[in-house]
Amino acid sequence: MGPRGGRRARAAARRPREEGAHALRRHHRGEIELVTRNKLRLAIVGAGPAGIYAADILLKAERNFDVSIDLFDHLPAPYGLVRYGVAPDHPRIKGIITALRDVLDRGDIRIFGNVRFGTDLTLDDLKRHYNAVIFATGAVKDADLNIPGIELEGSYGAAEFVSWFDGHPDVPRTWPLEAKEVAVIGNGNVALDVSRMLAKHAEDLMVTEIPDNVAEILKASPVTDVHVFGRRGPTSVKFTPLELRELGELRDVDMIVSDEDFDYDDAARAAVSGNKQVFVIDKVLQQWRQREVGQASRRLHLHFFAKPLEIVDDGTGRVGAIRYERTAPDGEGGVVGTGEIRELPIQAIYRAVGYFGSPLPGVPFDTKFGVIPNHEGQVMVHDEETGDARQVYGVYCTGWIKRGPVGLIGHTKSDAMETVRHLINDLGNWWNPESPDEESIVELLDERGIRWTDLDGWHRLDEHELALGSAEGRARIKVVPRDEMVDISRGEA
Numbered sequence: 001m002g003p004r005g006g007r008r009a010r011a012a013a014r015r016p017r018e019e020g021a022h023a024l025r026r027h028h029r030g031e032i033e034l035v036t037r038n039k040l041r042l043a044i045v046g047a048g049p050a051g052i053y054a055a056d057i058l059l060k061a062e063r064n065f066d067v068s069i070d071l072f073d074h075l076p077a078p079y080g081l082v083r084y085g086v087a088p089d090h091p092r093i094k095g096i097i098t099a100l101r102d103v104l105d106r107g108d109i110r111i112f113g114n115v116r117f118g119t120d121l122t123l124d125d126l127k128r129h130y131n132a133v134i135f136a137t138g139a140v141k142d143a144d145l146n147i148p149g150i151e152l153e154g155s156y157g158a159a160e161f162v163s164w165f166d167g168h169p170d171v172p173r174t175w176p177l178e179a180k181e182v183a184v185i186g187n188g189n190v191a192l193d194v195s196r197m198l199a200k201h202a203e204d205l206m207v208t209e210i211p212d213n214v215a216e217i218l219k220a221s222p223v224t225d226v227h228v229f230g231r232r233g234p235t236s237v238k239f240t241p242l243e244l245r246e247l248g249e250l251r252d253v254d255m256i257v258s259d260e261d262f263d264y265d266d267a268a269r270a271a272v273s274g275n276k277q278v279f280v281i282d283k284v285l286q287q288w289r290q291r292e293v294g295q296a297s298r299r300l301h302l303h304f305f306a307k308p309l310e311i312v313d314d315g316t317g318r319v320g321a322i323r324y325e326r327t328a329p330d331g332e333g334g335v336v337g338t339g340e341i342r343e344l345p346i347q348a349i350y351r352a353v354g355y356f357g358s359p360l361p362g363v364p365f366d367t368k369f370g371v372i373p374n375h376e377g378q379v380m381v382h383d384e385e386t387g388d389a390r391q392v393y394g395v396y397c398t399g400w401i402k403r404g405p406v407g408l409i410g411h412t413k414s415d416a417m418e419t420v421r422h423l424i425n426d427l428g429n430w431w432n433p434e435s436p437d438e439e440s441i442v443e444l445l446d447e448r449g450i451r452w453t454d455l456d457g458w459h460r461l462d463e464h465e466l467a468l469g470s471a472e473g474r475a476r477i478k479v480v481p482r483d484e485m486v487d488i489s490r491g492e493a
């Protein structure tokens with residue numbers, strides 16, 4: 001049985017059914033067949049922004065066939081990294097959820113939460129029930145940083161920490177926040193999020209939606225100094241100005257920058273005068289250089305031209321220090337090592353050097369870039385016979401798993417447009433499913449004993465979390481354990 005009060009799909013009929021859509025299908029033998037389609041049964045795997053935007057764009061697109069979309073996610077709640085990546089003290093960005101929610105609330109997309117592609121559903125299952133699939137599975141893991149000592153106790157990936165403070169159900173409830181001095185490696189916005197969450201006083205996070213277990217651990221943190229390391233200079237960072245400026249507004253936290261990092265060469269000066277974003281970043285940093293420091297109980301240090309070489313063992317298998325090399329501008333916008341080695345005591349290190357996609361069973365995967373190989377969203381595979389790349393019919397991708405883990409939420413919209421355009425034009429090459437009716441997938445999930453959740457279930461969980469929050473004067477308190485999320489969603493709590 002499905003969850004209590006489950007909604008039936010309302011197919012999005014935007015054109016009279018009898019019109020149909022025609023396409024020519026060319027067989028390998030050279031024969032040409034006229035294919036007529038009245039309906040696209042589409043599976044989308046991943047209910048993050050990319051998956052939701054793809055569904056929305058397809059439903060609104062000019063086309064002469066009906067569409068019925070099922071959106072699967074292995075989490076019991078939708079919105080991907082907007083719920084489980086964007087920091088809790090960024091309510092404006094979290095607010096994008098309202099727009100995504102409006103799309104789901106229209107009721108013309110069925111959602112199936114708590115269903116993992118690869119274990120609960122396979123590609124063969126999808127071929128039996130749908131005409132095509134779009135993978136929008138994002139990227140959740142940390143990219144590797146191969147320096148000695150990175151495996152020591154006290155060394156963490158930013159993605160793990162982000163998942164913990166954002167209440168992801170699949171990471172441990174506790175986090176060892178025991179270090180007074182911490183290093184964060186990376187010069188992008190995720191490094192800023194991690195540094196801010198480490199340096200910010202927990203009391204200043206209490207108005208946000210952080211889960212209770214996270215709040216308790218942050219309150220007990222002994223941290224005094226957070227050191228952010230970047231290989232390049234201040235004019236080459238990937239921070240965005242708004243997020244950088246925010247650090248300087250943290251209560252009782254001094255921003256520490258070193259004069260030695262601001263001896264700009266011609267390339268750096270050209271970047272400041274020629275690029276508005278760099279200009280603003282430089283301005284923010286220059287203001288911090290002038291600030292009085294020394295009164296705050298916590299400090300956030302920005303080390304530029306500092307290339308991490310090694311994490312040093314404290315003698316017990318734990319992080320004891322970071323060893324790094326001072327770099328210098330190479331005159332062409334890059335840096336070179338100077339041979340000057342420095343060391344700083346730390347007891348924990350977080351690497352924020354990028355996210356990486358995960359392979360999906362039966363789906364081509366590019367192990368170098370962590371994406372599904374594709375041409376504008378059409379999934380491609382290397383053909384052993386011809387040596388060329390050829391399209392995998394019926395399989396599409398969008399979002400971070402398509403183009404790699406870079407770019408903001410808004411970029412997933414243009415991504416989705418490109419993918420959906422190809423999906424529509426490719427109708428001659430869609431799959432021919434044996435059981436395209438909407439009930440058959442529900443029966444399959446129920447037969448397999450999968451405790452799937454639907455849109456009504458999400459509403460139930462959402463209302464529950466909002467009520468928990470309002471009782472304590474907070475925006476929301478997230479439910480973290482997966483079973484509890486599913487029980488509440490299915491009305492079985």
Ligand SMILES: Cc1cc2nc3c(=O)[nH]c(=O)nc-3n(C[C@H](O)[C@H](O)[C@H](O)COP(=O)(O)OP(=O)(O)OC[C@H]3O[C@@H](n4cnc5c(N)ncnc54)[C@H](O)[C@@H]3O)c2cc1C
Pocket residue numbers: 045046047048049050051072073074075078079080081082085086087090093115116117118136137138139140162190193355360398399400401406407408409410412
């Ligand atoms: C720490 C952090 C902070 C960020 N902050 C901002 C910000 O402030 N502003 C901004 O614009 N952007 C921000 N971003 C970027 C933004 O989150 C991404 O651009 C966006 O989420 C990518 O969307 P997506 O749908 O491709 O992937 P995701 O959001 O990751 O969604 C993928 C979905 O697929 C599901 N999934 C994965 N594998 C499976 C499977 N096997 N079966 C079923 N479902 C599966 C996941 O559960 C998830 O729900 C941030 C990113 C990170 C990591």
